[in-house]
Amino acid sequence: MRFVALTVAAAILIALPLVTTGYVVYLANLLLTFTVLCLGMHIVIGETGQFSLAHAAFYGIGIYAAGIAGTSFGTPFPVSILIGGLAAAAIGFVIGMVALRMRDIYLALATFAFGEAMQWVFLNWNAVTGGPNGLRIAPARLFGLELVTDKDAYPFVVATAVAMLVLTVIVARARLGRSFRAVRESEIAAQAMGVPVQRTKVVAFGISAFFAGIAGGMFTLFSTYIHPDSLGFQTTILVLTMVVVGGLGSIGGAVGGAIAFGLISELLRQAPSFQEIAYGAILILFMMYAPKGLFAFLADRFRGARHA
Amino acid sequence: MDTELIYLFLQQGIVSGMVVGSVYALLALSIVMIFKTSEVPNFAQGEIFMAAGYCALFLLVFQTTPVWLAVPLTLVVAFAGAALFRRVVLTQVSRASGSPVNLVIATLGLSYVLKGLVRRTGFGDTPRSFPALVSTDGVMIGQASITRLDVAIFLTALAVMAVLFCLFAYTKVGRAMRAVGMNPKAARLMGVDLQRIHMLVWGLSAVVSAIAALLISPKILMTAEMGGIVTMAFAAAIVGGFTSLPGAVVGGFVIGIAENLVGLFISSRAIVVAPFVAIMLVLIVRPQGLFGGRVAIKKV
Numbered sequence: 064m065r066f067v068a069l070t071v072a073a074a075i076l077i078a079l080p081l082v083t084t085g086y087v088v089y090l091a092n093l094l095l096t097f098t099v100l101c102l103g104m105h106i107v108i109g110e111t112g113q114f115s116l117a118h119a120a121f122y123g124i125g126i127y128a129a130g131i132a133g134t135s136f137g138t139p140f141p142v143s144i145l146i147g148g149l150a151a152a153a154i155g156f157v158i159g160m161v162a163l164r165m166r167d168i169y170l171a172l173a174t175f176a177f178g179e180a181m182q183w184v185f186l187n188w189n190a191v192t193g194g195p196n197g198l199r200i201a202p203a204r205l206f207g208l209e210l211v212t213d214k215d216a217y218p219f220v221v222a223t224a225v226a227m228l229v230l231t232v233i234v235a236r237a238r239l240g241r242s243f244r245a246v247r248e249s250e251i252a253a254q255a256m257g258v259p260v261q262r263t264k265v266v267a268f269g270i271s272a273f274f275a276g277i278a279g280g281m282f283t284l285f286s287t288y289i290h291p292d293s294l295g296f297q298t299t300i301l302v303l304t305m306v307v308v309g310g311l312g313s314i315g316g317a318v319g320g321a322i323a324f325g326l327i328s329e330l331l332r333q334a335p336s337f338q339e340i341a342y343g344a345i346l347i348l349f350m351m352y353a354p355k356g357l358f359a360f361l362a363d364r365f366r367g368a369r370h371a
Numbered sequence: 372m373d374t375e376l377i378y379l380f381l382q383q384g385i386v387s388g389m390v391v392g393s394v395y396a397l398l399a400l401s402i403v404m405i406f407k408t409s410e411v412p413n414f415a416q417g418e419i420f421m422a423a424g425y426c427a428l429f430l431l432v433f434q435t436t437p438v439w440l441a442v443p444l445t446l447v448v449a450f451a452g453a454a455l456f457r458r459v460v461l462t463q464v465s466r467a468s469g470s471p472v473n474l475v476i477a478t479l480g481l482s483y484v485l486k487g488l489v490r491r492t493g494f495g496d497t498p499r500s501f502p503a504l505v506s507t508d509g510v511m512i513g514q515a516s517i518t519r520l521d522v523a524i525f526l527t528a529l530a531v532m533a534v535l536f537c538l539f540a541y542t543k544v545g546r547a548m549r550a551v552g553m554n555p556k557a558a559r560l561m562g563v564d565l566q567r568i569h570m571l572v573w574g575l576s577a578v579v580s581a582i583a584a585l586l587i588s589p590k591i592l593m594t595a596e597m598g599g600i601v602t603m604a605f606a607a608a609i610v611g612g613f614t615s616l617p618g619a620v621v622g623g624f625v626i627g628i629a630e631n632l633v634g635l636f637i638s639s640r641a642i643v644v645a646p647f648v649a650i651m652l653v654l655i656v657r658p659q660g661l662f663g664g665r666v667a668i669k670k671v
Binding site for chain 2: 108
């Protein structure tokens with residue numbers, strides 16, 4: 064079953080640029096970027112059960128760090144992306160150290176506060192971010208070649224997304240992933256089993272920020288402009304909604320949620336007020352009737368129908 | 372800056388800060404009330420505040436309802452809406468999973484629905500001004516100048532706080548609410564109807580937020596984003612310790628005064644970021660807030 068799904072996904076990813084036009088490829092790039100963001104959100108909220116309401120901020124740090132490295136210093140994009148990821152991870156670790164003293168709601172509020180403060184920094188640090196004028200990003204380079212179009216960038220976006228997916232699976236299966244889930248289920252039991260709870264939380268937070276930073280770097284591959292307005296709480300909520308729709312706690316859910324809800328939200332873009340109502344209603348309804356996400360919900364229904 | 376100017380700024384900052392601070396305190400109270408009884412930080416509190424403001428605006432300006440009818444009507448709508456959300460949505464959410472993360476996500480959902488709805492009606496798309504119900508003539512307190520409206524805001528807020536404290540201290544319902552906050556299981560064993568108390572707390576909290584909206588709206592431009600003011604209230608609640616009602620009031624005044632002093636002495640652009648810095652600083656030094664007790668450790 065899983066093998067079939069992966070094969071179909073691979074076939075679609077390979078065939079996409081051959082059969083479609085620019086906009087669809089752009090959308091695919093964007094959805095893959097959001098997939099990586101969701102994988103990061105999955106690690107901190109799905110695996111570890113900790114709140115992070117600062118994802119847009121880490122995403123933004125990744126975009127600015129990678130964008131400035133590529134634009135001002137002409138670094139090849141693998142280096143720029145890594146710079147973006149590491150910059151976000153470094154700040155994520157620092158925030159994690161602070162958040163280490165907090166739990167539940169305090170963590171949620173502290174990360175929320177950090178996200179808002181970062182957006183303020185993006186808007187006001189004119190020398191670096193261009194402030195309210197936004198920042199132009201030069202096309203990404205590799206071996207002196209410039210990736211000008213969405214199609215040029217596409218293979219690299221796909222490769223990065225796949226690499227991050229593999230990394231997520233490795234982390235989840237490793238000892239680290241088991242500590243994450245132990246902390247999620249019960250901090251006290253985890254501690255009793257010898258899991259260093261605080262360190263595990265900080266690591267989860269840092270890795271999650273790293274993913275967001277990498278996603279920011281991916282964005283600079285195919286986009287030429289960034290404005291702080293798109294890095295606010297709205298984006299964090301979008302990512303959270305995707306992970307919730309897919310299903311908290313499963314990697315497949317994070318990926319599926321990013322793609323499915325990404326498409327929905329793209330369709331809703333024309334009507335902003337309607338988009339807000341839809342996001343909100345989806346969050347509420349999923350929490351009420353399908354807290355494990357769309358795919359688990361459908362699987363349950365399917366199984367139920369078969370047994371009936 | 373010479374000493375006389377500093378003295379003048381201090382007076383003005385403190386007096387204006389007390390006025391805004393009293394509104395922050397009301398909002399912080401409504402957040403803390405809910406958090407104390409059900410452990411849910413209500414991220415939709417700002418949007419409840421905003422929606423109540425628009426409800427009053429709609430009644431007063433577009434339906435020309437008299438004030439004596441519009442104000443109670445707004446409060447009733449706020450009470451019913453919030454109580455209903457608690458009863459219909461959150462009961463089902465906690466039945467479905469019970470994790471606090473899921474409850475928080477549901478309140479985030481509510482905040483987006485409310486914001487979208489207000490925009491959808493067309494009221495929220497253009498900034499509007501709310502009619503002042505009290506004259507805006509100037510009054511001098513020491514060397515600080517404020518308006519009659521400011522005085523009315525401050526006094527009303529104090530009166531609401533006094534009523535709330537009496538409610539919690541002397542009435543049966545208030546004691547039941549406190550009991551649920553301390554230990555829900557024991558409260559239920561003593562015959563408290565949890566479901567009913569939760570609905571009452573949510574409704575009451577929405578009423579307090581609605582009053583805050585009625586008080587502050589004449590002083591600001593109303594937009595669908597005006598719920599953002601709740602960040603200040605969260606900051607106030609955190610400064611106060613998040614589980615302490617008197618703490619929320621003190622926190623509200625502290626944030627209000629700090630905000631005004633930052634605006635006068637540093638720059639009005641710094642006001643926006645000040646509460647976040649305050650939140651982070653307080654949480655680093657005292658993760659449970661200034662007035663909070665020990666953070667309870669969740670048992671297995």
